[in-house]
Amino acid sequence: MGDSLRNIANTIKDLDSILIFPHINMDGDSLGASTALCLALRSIGKKSYVMLDEEIPENLDFLECGCSIYDVDSYDRFDLSLQIDSSGMNRILGREAAWEKGKIKGCIDHHPTVKQDVYYDFYLTEPETAATGEIIYRLIKYLGAEITLDIANCIFAAIVTDTGNFQYSNTTRQTHEITAELYDIKDFNAKIVSALIYERRSKDSIMMEGEVLSNLEFFSEGKVAIGTLTQDILTKYGCMMNESEGIVQRIMTIEGVEVGCLIKEDDSNLVRVSLRAKHKANVAVVATKFGGGGHLRAAGCTMYISPQEAKKHLIPELIQAAETYV
Ligand SMILES: [Mn+2]
Structure with missing residues (x-):
């Protein structure tokens, strides 16, 4: 949907400076894709940075590659502000002023809808x-840049x-084909990258996860599983919220669970909800109902209530999602 990638490449080729915006609560895709593009743009003579407002999660620190910038006050203008892996102003919160420095605006994403609250x-x-x-x-590839080891x-x-x-x-097939091509890059080692992402967890974070998993609640004959991560639990183990990455996926490994939910208490009366479906349920519908969104089998929303209240609202919707296969 939207413009063709080849046309976008041609547009970018004519520009000199590109400021890249991954989404808030950055993940491996938004930061990895942003840095890869930034490095490629620099290699073909462009000025480019990845504009951030938050600290990079520790397990993603190797994706920084000297690209990130937190302050662009010394730059008047960029030719392009480019949003990556999301759309809409609420996904680049805290960086609105930097966004406005781009003479033109662009968006490259894989979420189903492009938010209309910003002109691209x-x-x-x-x-x-x-x-x-x-x-x-x-x-x-369209830009004609080389795929280096960092990229x-x-x-x-x-x-x-x-x-x-x-x-x-x-x-998909494309996922594996692109991955296969990465193996042709000199010194590329998939195991090293995987270990950097997944094998650097602290003992405390494993114990925190254990506590959340020990207290899962099940509904609809085990098809729905709900976990809750409160600030109290985080404090108890000295953990940060971003260490909860992976818990909802762990919930999905339980036999019979079709819909998994992790309620994360971010602040008093602010919870972030992660939703997953295994084979057939549509959790994007549930997330949308509460003002969020996402993919069919992986979605999320933010609710301005306590974890207990959030659970009350979510339970009937999650049960319905688990019973209504699509
Ligand atoms: Mn993504």
């Missing part, structure tokens, strides 16, 4: 593509994190 001179969204990193890989690592990280190590139903 060009946009492309590919809902069938598992990771925005795949789109960026193809864009880099390969970023693309691989984007793909493995957004496909759950190729386990999610979004994984």
